[in-house]
Amino acid sequence: MIVYKYIAEVLFYALVILTFAGGIMAVRSKLLMHAVLGLAATLFGVAGLYFHLGSPFLAMMQILIYVGAVCIIIVLGVMLGNTPDQLAAKHLTGRNLPLALLACSTGFIALFVATIARTEFTVATEKVGDMSIEFVGESLLLQYCMAFELVSVLLLTAILGAIILARGGREEKSS
Amino acid sequence: MEIFYSILPELIRIVVCAVCGAVIVFGNALVMGYAERKLAGHIMLRPGPMEVGPHGIYQLVVDGLKLMGKQLVVPAKADPLLFRFAPLLAFAPVFVPLLVIPFSSKLQGFDLDIGLLVILALASINLLAVLIGGWSSNNKYSLFGAFRAVSQNVAYEIPMLLSLLSIIFMTNTFSLKAVVAAQSPVWFIVIQPLAFLIYLVSIVAETNRAPFDLPEAESELTAGFHTEYSGMSFSLFVLGEYANMFIVSSVATVFFLGGSSGIPLPYFEYSGIIWFMLKVYTLMFFLVWIRWTYPRTRFDQLMNFCWKYLIPFALVNLLITVVMVKLL
Numbered sequence: 001m002i003v004y005k006y007i008a009e010v011l012f013y014a015l016v017i018l019t020f021a022g023g024i025m026a027v028r029s030k031l032l033m034h035a036v037l038g039l040a041a042t043l044f045g046v047a048g049l050y051f052h053l054g055s056p057f058l059a060m061m062q063i064l065i066y067v068g069a070v071c072i073i074i075v076l077g078v079m080l081g082n083t084p085d086q087l088a089a090k091h092l093t094g095r096n097l098p099l100a101l102l103a104c105s106t107g108f109i110a111l112f113v114a115t116i117a118r119t120e121f122t123v124a125t126e127k128v129g130d131m132s133i134e135f136v137g138e139s140l141l142l143q144y145c146m147a148f149e150l151v152s153v154l155l156l157t158a159i160l161g162a163i164i165l166a167r168g169g170r171e172e173k174s175s
Numbered sequence: 176m177e178i179f180y181s182i183l184p185e186l187i188r189i190v191v192c193a194v195c196g197a198v199i200v201f202g203n204a205l206v207m208g209y210a211e212r213k214l215a216g217h218i219m220l221r222p223g224p225m226e227v228g229p230h231g232i233y234q235l236v237v238d239g240l241k242l243m244g245k246q247l248v249v250p251a252k253a254d255p256l257l258f259r260f261a262p263l264l265a266f267a268p269v270f271v272p273l274l275v276i277p278f279s280s281k282l283q284g285f286d287l288d289i290g291l292l293v294i295l296a297l298a299s300i301n302l303l304a305v306l307i308g309g310w311s312s313n314n315k316y317s318l319f320g321a322f323r324a325v326s327q328n329v330a331y332e333i334p335m336l337l338s339l340l341s342i343i344f345m346t347n348t349f350s351l352k353a354v355v356a357a358q359s360p361v362w363f364i365v366i367q368p369l370a371f372l373i374y375l376v377s378i379v380a381e382t383n384r385a386p387f388d389l390p391e392a393e394s395e396l397t398a399g400f401h402t403e404y405s406g407m408s409f410s411l412f413v414l415g416e417y418a419n420m421f422i423v424s425s426v427a428t429v430f431f432l433g434g435s436s437g438i439p440l441p442y443f444e445y446s447g448i449i450w451f452m453l454k455v456y457t458l459m460f461f462l463v464w465i466r467w468t469y470p471r472t473r474f475d476q477l478m479n480f481c482w483k484y485l486i487p488f489a490l491v492n493l494l495i496t497v498v499m500v501k502l503l
Contacts, residue, residue, distance in 0.1 A: 033310060037257070040303065060292040068299025069329075075306050076325050079318065133288060133349065 012052050019045030032078050040071040057133050192284040196273040204417045206456075208235045211463050218467040245406030253403065254311040261308035262404065262411035268297040269418035276425045277352045279435040279447030290351040291339065294426060298381075301419060302328050305390070308412070309400035320399025323474065324390035327380055330481045331387075335377035337489035338370040341496040342430050355434030362433040369492045371431045373485055375461075378423040380477070382416060384462060386469040387477055394471075424458040425451075432458075 025038030216223025224231030309321025391399030435447030
């Protein structure tokens with residue numbers, strides 16, 4: 001059984017590296033397309049972490065919704081604009097880079113260290129109840145029904161807003 | 176050493192599952208590649224491949240050797256990294272869905288309670304590969320092909336999911352094995368004929384095949400998203416496409432045609448795979464038959480058909496199913 005534990009540990013670090021590498025790629029790449037694919041890698045990594053935490057359902061939904069739908073829509077939007085040989089304009093000039101890095105990082109590190117020193121880390125409790133689809137579904141539709149419904153109202157508002165924006169542009173053009 | 180022996184059965188199981196998956200993917204591509212060319216020939220009143228071996232049965236092996244020997248050309252203005260990455264992304268995810276498909280009541284890699292979700296989640300990655308391939312080629316035909324692929328697949332995913340959802344409401348589970356077990360007296364094609372029809376139309380669009388092969392319409396777009404691909408990187412896309420055809424046909428078999436059930440044979444727990452494969456390849460023969468019989472639709476007709484007919488019908492079907500399940 002101890003071998004399983006090692007395999008799980010190796011997988012965990014691999015997934016963490018994938019998540020962070022994707023995040024860095026999303027922020028630092030010069031091409032918008034690479035940034036979106038970095039985002040997709042991060043979301044994959046997060047899905048893997050859900051799997052590692054023992055919720056394959058959540059992992060599959062993460063891939064289905066975020067990688068399969070959200071990323072594809074973003075990529076489609078990006079494809080309208082750029083081709084591989086158009087690089088994004090460089091915003092970072094090299095002149096005061098060390099000074100800028102120092103100024104940014106001191107404040108961050110000070111706050112970070114202070115926060116870590118103050119926080120008491122408690123080990124997460126063992127999971128209670130089963131995490132099967134039935135359990136997730138029941139808690140979503142009974143216990144957290146209000147939050148669930150409010151989220152769907154938010155999505156509905158977003159859809160209506162998008163329709164109004166798209167229609168508004170079209171009418172102006174025709175008149 | 177003891178530890179090694181304790182995990183050995185599970186290790187063997189994983190290796191056997193992986194090898195069987197690979198055998199299915201490559202064997203299916205060989206069989207379907209040959210069958211498609213031969214059937215296309217006979218439907219068009221010509222013999223099809225005849226030169227290599229009796230009735231050309233070694234044609235696909237020779238083709239495979241030729242493709243392996245070809246140079247992999249990367250266009251000068253393409254994005255080299257993503258251009259090479261896209262075929263791998265199209266090909267790699269097809270192995271995982273094969274693990275959860277119940278080929279017979281005992282021949283199944285893993286019986287997960289989220290079996291259908293695994294298949295759907297990994298099928299959506301294929302679309303990302305098509306997009307990356309089309310974009311990174313830096314070619315207007317490839318880009319148009321990728322555009323069409325995404326708008327078509329996103330639209331047709333909805334009726335496909337809705338038609339499967341009406342079955343899910345009846346069986347109350349995502350596990351493919353349980354869905355097969357639920358249709359022991361009557362297959363769901365009898366109870367849900369409309370859902371089966373909607374699913375059948377949707378998978379033709381999902382696998383980008385004629386009459387819905389707008390992403391690779393050769394008269395308009397040369398070859399669509401894989402215009403710039405050559406050699407093995409092209410064949411990885413083709414292998415992925417055939418494997419996807421196999422997977423969607425298997426899902427149709429599991430959900431509507433009773434999976435591996437049929438006339439009992441000796442050792443039926445294992446030999447049910449014969450009936451399963453028979454049903455899957457009948458469906459795939461049907462897909463090939465449609466492809467070489469009907470002309471290509473126009474793109475606006477394709478999208479209108481999905482949004483104005485398939486989705487409303489699928490929703491009504493789902494509603495009736497839910498009401499009936501509640502009443503009965």
